[in-house]
Amino acid sequence: MTLEIDWTRCDGHGLCAELLPERIGRDEWGFPVVNGKSVHPAERKAVRRVVAVCPALALRLTDAP
Amino acid sequence: MTAALDTRPTSSATPTWTIGSARLLAGLDRHQSLDARTHLAIHGALPATDLPKLLGLLEGAGLTGRGGAGFPLAAKLRALRGSRPRVVVNGSESEPASLKDRTLLRRTPHLVLDGALAVASALGARRVTVAVHDPAAAAALRAAAARPDGRRVHVEITGGGFVGGEARALIRGLDGGPALPPGRHEHLTSQGVLVANAETFAQTAVLLRLGGRRFADTGTRAEPGTTLLTIGGAAERPGVVEVPLGTPLGIVLLAARADDPRFVITGGYHGTWLAPQADVPVSRAGLAAVGATLGAGVVLVIDDATCGLGELTRVSRWLASQSAGQCGPCRFGLPALANDVAALQGGYPGGVHDAARHARAVDGRGACSHPDGTARFISSGLALLGDEVALHRRGGCRRPVLGQLPIGDPS
Numbered sequence: 001m002t003l004e005i006d007w008t009r010c011d012g013h014g015l016c017a018e019l020l021p022e023r024i025g026r027d028e029w030g031f032p033v034v035n036g037k038s039v040h041p042a043e044r045k046a047v048r049r050v051v052a053v054c055p056a057l058a059l060r061l062t063d064a065p
Numbered sequence: 066m067t068a069a070l071d072t073r074p075t076s077s078a079t080p081t082w083t084i085g086s087a088r089l090l091a092g093l094d095r096h097q098s099l100d101a102r103t104h105l106a107i108h109g110a111l112p113a114t115d116l117p118k119l120l121g122l123l124e125g126a127g128l129t130g131r132g133g134a135g136f137p138l139a140a141k142l143r144a145l146r147g148s149r150p151r152v153v154v155n156g157s158e159s160e161p162a163s164l165k166d167r168t169l170l171r172r173t174p175h176l177v178l179d180g181a182l183a184v185a186s187a188l189g190a191r192r193v194t195v196a197v198h199d200p201a202a203a204a205a206l207r208a209a210a211a212r213p214d215g216r217r218v219h220v221e222i223t224g225g226g227f228v229g230g231e232a233r234a235l236i237r238g239l240d241g242g243p244a245l246p247p248g249r250h251e252h253l254t255s256q257g258v259l260v261a262n263a264e265t266f267a268q269t270a271v272l273l274r275l276g277g278r279r280f281a282d283t284g285t286r287a288e289p290g291t292t293l294l295t296i297g298g299a300a301e302r303p304g305v306v307e308v309p310l311g312t313p314l315g316i317v318l319l320a321a322r323a324d325d326p327r328f329v330i331t332g333g334y335h336g337t338w339l340a341p342q343a344d345v346p347v348s349r350a351g352l353a354a355v356g357a358t359l360g361a362g363v364v365l366v367i368d369d370a371t372c373g374l375g376e377l378t379r380v381s382r383w384l385a386s387q388s389a390g391q392c393g394p395c396r397f398g399l400p401a402l403a404n405d406v407a408a409l410q411g412g413y414p415g416g417v418h419d420a421a422r423h424a425r426a427v428d429g430r431g432a433c434s435h436p437d438g439t440a441r442f443i444s445s446g447l448a449l450l451g452d453e454v455a456l457h458r459r460g461g462c463r464r465p466v467l468g469q470l471p472i473g474d475p476s
Contacts, residue, residue, distance in 0.1 A: 007391075007393065008248030008392055008432050010393060029397040030393075031393040058248075
């Protein structure tokens with residue numbers, strides 16, 4: 001699965017980076033920098049949680065490889 | 066390959082000329098614009114076609130989109146098969162240095178309509194929408210659509226800046242929404258919409274008339290036929306130019322009387338700066354081999370009279386101003402990138418690293434390719450401007466900024 005960002009929605013709140021710092025950093029303006037879009041089955045649960053808490057609904061898990 | 070130099074001047078506001086024989090521009094050396102009768106006299110009647118025949122022709126000719134992305138037209142048609150799609154001609158040409166689509170639409174609108182109507186008939190589409198920014202193009206198209214088969218044609222004037230011409234933004238605008246690229250990546254063909262560039266439809270009309278074999282009389286084996294270029298900058302003979310695909314860049318520059326090219330930009334402002342290399346073939350593959358793009362066919366020349374870094378600063382600022390502002394990395398990153406280039410022009414030595422960092426920070430992080438294309442344009446320019454950066458660090462290059470790269474409304 002793949003973690004995708006809808007850049008038109010993302011406001012750079014930064015919750016995703018706080019919850020999943022090993023996968024998501026922030027650029028100098030506060031917007032997420034995802035370290036590899038592909039999501040390993042073992043981290044799916046944690047990524048789903050991040051998708052759910054994004055206040056801008058900017059994150060999405062898709063089936064794309 | 067070698068191209069015969071057969072350049073033909075015209076008398077219009079935007080000059081047109083050709084290397085080799087004119088296909089899309091046929092008749093424009095003698096006529097300001099081609100009405101229905103003149104169009105038929107010059108091009109002949111359009112042969113009837115159907116979807117299998119059209120797909121065979123398009124695939125045989127490898128016809129790719131001429132709006133910049135270069136996606137094969139046949140693949141778009143195949144993705145639509147079975148549905149009853151809308152056909153949209155993208156004539157918005159938001160790139161300020163490009164004039165080829167409005168030249169076609171203003172001066173030979175029937176050729177574009179021939180291609181669009183043939184594709185629409187083959188697909189069973191009821192409606193053909195031609196979307197343009199340019200009011201003169203809209204007027205010419207509306208006049209041309211008075212032809213007997215033109216009742217399906219709807220001409221729309223669409224707004225929006227640089228990113229408003231992006232196909233998905235265009236469709237949103239036509240459907241009453243904001244003319245902005247949507248955040249989710251979905252192919253238009255999956256929504257039953259075929260969007261292709263105006264020149265792509267004109268090429269299709271030429272292909273239908275010539276047939277595959279004659280169409281491939283010129284061009285390269287992989288990319289048969291011709292392409293339109295818009296040549297500008299430090300050329301004494303700028304204009305909209307039809308050349309066989311694969312024509313050496315040196316021949317094109319010679320014919321455009323660009324006598325002293327210091328840099329050549331291909332692919333417009335999402336394209337690439339090149340040190341002029343005479344033997345590079347002007348084709349998608351030929352330019353890709355040197356890390357450049359053909360894009361929508363814009364070729365700009367910069368000579369020794371102007372400050373290259375100043376030219377890059379102007380265009381960088383313009384590109385930043387064209388961000389729709391809906392994606393954070395583009396909204397903040399492009400102005401930062403433009404400031405880095407301006408800082409280099411002002412002699413600040415840290416600008417090179419700042420620009421490289423900001424180019425990486427925006428690449429691939431937006432709803433459309435505006436940040437990626439801008440980063441590519443600026444990075445490729447800075448890669449060639451090392452000497453000039455050093456001069457500016459020591460007080461300046463002493464050249465004025467002449468504005469050889471056009472920005473703003475070209476019409």
